[in-house]
Amino acid sequence: MSAAPIRILVVDDEPPIRRLLRAGLGTQGYEVVEAGNVADALLAIAAQPPDVMLLDLGLPDRNGMDLLAQLRATDADFPIVVLSSRTDEKGIVQALELGADDYVSKPFGMQELLARLRVALKHRLQQQGERPIFRLGGLSVDLVRRIVTVHGRDAKLSPREYDILRVLVQHAGKVLTHRLIIREVWGGIADIQNLRVHVRQLRQKIEDDPERPAFVLTETGVGYRLQAPD
Amino acid sequence: MAEDRRDQHLRPLPDALLQAAKRESRGRLKIFLGAAPGVGKTFEMLQQAASRRDEGVDVVVGVVETHGRKETEQLLSGLEIIPRRLVDYKGHRLDEMDLDAILQRRPQLVLVDELAHTNAPGSRHPKRYLDVEELLSVGIDVYTTLNVQHVESLNDVVAQITRIRVRETVPDAIVDRADDIEIIDITPRDLIQRLHEGKVYVSRTAERAVAHYFSPGNLTALRELALRRTAQRVDAQLLNHMQAHAIPGPWAAGDRVLVCIDDSPGSEALIRYARRMTERLQAPWTALHVETASALRRSVAAQDRIAASLRLAERLGGEAVTIPGRDVAAEMVRYAETHNATHIIVGKPDKSRLREAVQGSVAHDVIRSAGDISVHVIALNESAAETDRHRPVAPKGRLEAAPYLFSTLFVVAALGLGFVLDEFLDVRNIALVFLTSVLGAAVSFGLWPALFASLLSMLAFNFFFLPPIETFTIADPENVVALFFFLLVAVIASNLTARVRSQAIVASQRAKTTEDLYLFSRKLTSVGTIDDLLWATAYQIAAMLKVRVVILMPEFDKLELKAGYPPEDQLDDADLAAARWAFERDREAGRGADTLPGAKRLFLPMRTSSGPVGVVGIDSDKPGLLLTPEQRRLIHSLADQAALAAERIQLVADVDRARLSAESDRLRSALLTSISHDLKTPLAAIIGAAGMLKSYSAALDEEAKADLIGTVQDEAERLNRFIANLLDMTRLESGAIAPNAALNDVSDVLGAALHRAAAVLSSHRVDLQIAPDLPMVRVDAVLFEQILFNLLDNAAKYAPSGSAIRVQSWQDDDAVIVQVLDEGEGIPEADLERIFDKFYRAQKGDQVRAGTGLGLPICRGFVEAMSGTITAANRTDRSGAIFTIRLPVPDQKRPVDEAA
Known part of the structure; x- marks a missing residue:
């Protein structure tokens, strides 16, 4: 951990989930920024793009899918991991097609989430140099x-x-x-x-x-x- | 006994209460009744309306005729007027009250002048009072005006007084049902004064009659009529009030009036008389028509007259009855006696003394045999009744030659037999042979051919047998007497036999009708569906009444054509409107009825106690009256029988639905029990453990903490599985499962299921035996994974720790079999099928954790959604259960790998 800590933007409208993520991600030394809806998320991104975003698809003001599409249509290229429900395979596929990097099904274990985040971040860092x-x-x-x-x-x-x-x-x-x-x-x-x-x-x-x-x-x-x- | 009667009277009569209740939701009707035109009814009505408007009542003018009078017009100017509707009729432009506009406007009070008005052809109702009825029925109050000569029961009295018959009449029932009647009364002298001042509107056609009409004598009489009519109604109101409030009082004795009608034009006057009389007596009354054998020979016009009379009786509130019989007077007295009638009304005979002597007189016969029943003989003013004395026209069939030809043959046969018998018998006995042939003709063909045979026989007997033979002269005077008596006997015998025959024909027609009805009701009890029922009904009505039939029933707020005989595809708008009206108002509409008579068909509601269930529409090519009252009653009874059967079928369906919903209620309560248990148990553990960790963290050692944390995680996962199951069940039950089937590899999906179930299976061994080269199966991978997960979860729950769970899969002909075998105790035989029922949990030892009772039902639901089957069995090699899934192998060949 040299310079600035890795910033994670958590977009979810459920306070208990945000509290859990703040605690869990905090233990790993990540800096957590929270947003409860799409508007707040856009503001947070405009202020400073995060290193990775955790996005719940069901948000009160707009569909998370829209936000995903909007971000990928602009030059925002930070990794996005989608939080979804288990029975929504079609939604997962759609999110992935729209440019999400990965997904985690609710309810999820913290270990599983951290593993996904690590993979997502690693791929960003190593995009050019594939290990032989x-x-x-x-x-x-x-x-x-x-x-x-x-x-x-x-x-x-x-x-x-x-x-x-x-x-x-x-x-x-x-x-x-x-x-x-x-x-x-x-x-x-x-x-x-x-x-x-x-x-x-x-x-x-x-x-x-x-x-x-x-x-x-x-x-x-x-x-x-x-x-x-x- | 007296006590009883008193009790009965002290209790409010249900009918009276019902009428009062019915009135509550109806609009109130106020009639401004006048003795003659020009008394100022419209003026008074407008004045009262204006003051109601000032009180804040929402008043509109539906139709008011000012006849150009200034004062009236001035009053009118302050009120909202609904524009009239223009009707084109044969080139004339008539304006009529716009009923629909008023209904849409929905005022509190509407003014409708001239209640007796006849609407232009093509209007919804032929009469304005029917418009008013409709307005009242939707709760709009109505003020209207009426002259006394337009009241139906007074119609002919007024005609007698004034010698002007008014054609526009209003049924008495309308007047009786009015909530208020205000009589607009001015003295005859004032009225005549107004007439001379030109203040009374007189139509041009009536001008010549005016002088007579407005004579002081006439006006006095009319005024008295109006006052009396109003007083009568007040009596009726009082009576009704007393009944409704159980006030004991002097009740009208059990009078009952019977009025005898036939096809003479005076019958209508008799009926009106009966109506007036019964109103005074407060008695029920019946118009009775005795149908004799001669009815078969009656002309169409005469039949129509009877039908019209019977309908008039019904309209005036009487009962209309037709009974068959030979002797009119005897039948009538018998009916009167059996129905406790106290009065019989008959018309005064207008026959000549001679004809009366020959044919007899009903009036005299009734008087003679009536016992203690009062008989009223009413003089029929034929000119007032507008006689169209009408000789019965011989029905066409009567001139057919065949009966006469056959009668002749009978006589010829008798002649032949006579020649044979002449060898052995005395010649006078031959007469008996001829008599036989006459009787034969009478039995076979009726009166006239029999009389013809009589004459022929007499001639033949005379010509061939009475000496001098082969002449018509008779030598022996004794034989002249014999021949005379022969003819007399023949004629009498013909007459009697023919009458018996006619009676038999009428009786057999009735028997046929009764039998048809009986068969129909039997048929109705056996039909199971509404469609069958309607077809049977349409056919039956068509066959019995020789008409075309359609049946409509409501469907999604619209009446839909459900059946027709002969089959019919659609109805025109006029018919649909009439059908809708008939259905909504539970009354007849269309051809020949009061409402929408312009429709092609007559529609009758199919009634049940809970209202109409549909309508029957009939029409025929026969001109004139569509139905006689007899037929009308027949079709009503058919329609009502069908309605009851329809209701029965509906009830059966309702009961089924109720049973289903009781079943789903039971499931729902089972679900609630299950949910409260299965949700609360893990939640209790989680909340407890979390609470401990939060409050007593310092006091707990590491091992205890780890234990508590483990509990939280395990229970949370259990809760998660349960909720997932509930969601799956909900999706299954709501039909939201649409399998997204694609070719999938069993082992691929199984691998994913094992991966997900890893935690559940941590204390079990899993053996896999997947046949190599297993074909792909067409399944929804997500559902299939859930099925396998549930089966693995189930096996883990019911088999002891450390035992092996075997999953095997192979191809069996055209199916892929997937089996999950455990080493638990197996499933009791009785439960093998029931374990797939929702919320059913097999009996098990205490050490096994409770399942949700949903896992296996979900498996079955999912497997069946993918056209597979799932069954449960017990292992034969050892204890344990086997779950077997069979999935069909798709026809498609496995895709060929172009690179392998």
Whole structure:
């Protein structure tokens, strides 16, 4: 912690949630700015853009989705993590498509939230310089030489499987929607079932127990997430 | 006994109270009654209206005729006038009161001049008093004016006095129901004075009659009539008041008046007489028509006259009854006796003495046999009744040749038989053979062919059998006598037989009607749906009355055509308006009725005790009166039977709904119990633990703190699962589950479910046996994950810690099977199906935590939403439960990987 602490803008209309987040995030040395509605959030951003924003989608004055779209339409590029309810997969996908970086379902554990925030912040900081070798448990991915090994053994991935893994590695820890992966891998010309088949094959090749994947996690109704390396 | 009667009288009569209550919501009607035109009714009405307006009452003028009189016009200028409606009728422009504009304006009081006015054709009601009725029925007060000669029951009395018959009449009921009647009374001399001063409006057509009309004698009589009529009404009001307030008093004895009517034009006068008499007596009355066999031969005009008389009786507040019978006088006296009538009114016979001697006289017969019933014989002033003495026209069928031809054949057969029998028998016995043929003709074809056969037989008998044979001369004088008696016997026998036959025909027609009605009511009890019922009703009415039928019922505030025989697609606007009116007012409307007579059909409400449920509309190509009173009663009884059946069907539906709602009430209360328990238990733990941590933090050691914190977290998660379940259940029940089905990998979704259930499953082992190359299934991944999570959660709850939970999946023909097996105690046989019921929790040991009773119902709901099935069973290899999901394998081949 050298210079200024990391500023987190919390936009939520529920005071108990804001109090919880203030306490929880405070323990990690973050500076917390609170807003109860979209108008206040815009004021806070205008005063000083935060390093990361936690956004609840149901706000009293305007839809959180609108704020998201508005911010991404301007040059505000700080990461945004959306707080949502579990039953709102469609809303999550829409928020992600609109440019949210990740999401956390209410009710959430503080650990889970902190992990998401860390991933979101890390990706911002490291956007240009990808690490040449990605390691996660027994899995290692060399993005320069396009070599994937599991427990030191070469995993023979098909080009498509490798591309999926590459996209996941590039956004490790972040949820990726089906559509985003398809766009990255197939250029948009494929369907979700096709993706599922390939993910299954990928799991067969890299997971220790493909039925209970430890690396490529399914976010049901949303997409996939590669477990973040610690 | 006397005590009883007293008690009865001391209690307010329900009818009187009902009438008083009905009056509350109705507008009040005040009639300014005058003995003759020009007494100043309109003027008085306007003056009173002006003072009401000054009191702050919202007064408007619906229609007032000033007839150009200055004083009247001046009074009128201070009042709001609703513009009249212009009606085009055959090139004439008539202006009429704009009823709809008044209804829309909704004043407190509206002035409607000349109550007896007849509206222009095409108006909603043919008569202005019906407009007034409608205004009153929506609660608007009405002031109106009326001359005494327009009162229906006084109509012919006035005509007798003044020799001018007024065609525009107002039913007495309207006058009786008026809340106030103010008689505008000036002396005949003053009125005549006003007439000479030109202050009385006289229409041009009436001018010639005026001189006679306004004679002092006439005016005195009219004035007396008006005063008497008002006094009568005051009597009635007093009586009603006494009844309503249970004041004991001298009640009119149980008088009951029967008036006998037939097809003579004087019948209407009889009915009016009966009305006047019964009003004085305060007695109920009945117009009785005895339908004899001759009714079958009656002309259409005569039938119409009877129908009109019966309707008039109904309109004047009497009962109209038609009974079949042979002897009019005897039937009438019998009816009077059985119905406790005390008076019989009959018309004075106008027959010549000779015809009376031959045909008999009803009046005389009634008087002779009436016993202690008073008989009133009323002279019929035929000129006043505008006679159109009308000989019954022979019905067309009577000139058919066939009956005569067959009668001739009967006689020919008799002749043949006569020749055969002539060999053995005396010639006079042959006469009996001919008599047989005459009787045969009478039985088969009625009177006239029988008489024809009689004549023919006589001639044949004479010609072929009486010597000298083959001449019409008769040698033996004895035979002349025999032949004469033969003819007499033949004629008498024909007459009697033909009469019996006619009676039989009438009786069988009635029997047919009765049977039809019986069959219809039987049919109604067996129909189960409204549609079937309406079709059956439409068909029945059409078949019995030979008319076209439509039936309309309300649907979303509109009357919709529900059935028709023959089938009909839509009605024109006039018909729809009449149907709506009939439905809303619970009265007849349309063709031949008082309201909207311009409609093509006549609409009758289908009544039940709780109001009309629909309307029946009928029409036919037959010109003239659509229904006789007999048929009208028939259709009413059919419609009412159908209405009752409709109500029954409706009630059954209501009961079903009530049962359903009781069921959902039971569920709701179970839900409340469950919620209060399942929400409060974890909340209590959380609040308790949090409170401890806050207040006694210093006193707690680290282990205790960790324990409390763990409790808070566990209970919060339990609460979260419960709420998630409740939300899912709500979505299921509100039908908001629209599975977003896509091809999914079972193991993919299972992996996600296991991930989410990791905390729940922490103390269990999970074995997975997923068949390789399992085809994808078409499911909603989110719902499927929830199903698997619930099953895993359930297994964890019911199986002991440390035991194994097995999840296996394989393909079985065209289905993918997913099974979750636990090592708990299993499910009691009786509960295998019930565990999928909401809020049902299987019996279990105390050590197992209570479930929500929602997890498995949600599983079933979700699985079925994805066209799969879920069943529960017990393991056969060991104790434990098996939950089996079957999901259909989609036809589609697995997508081919272009790069693999």
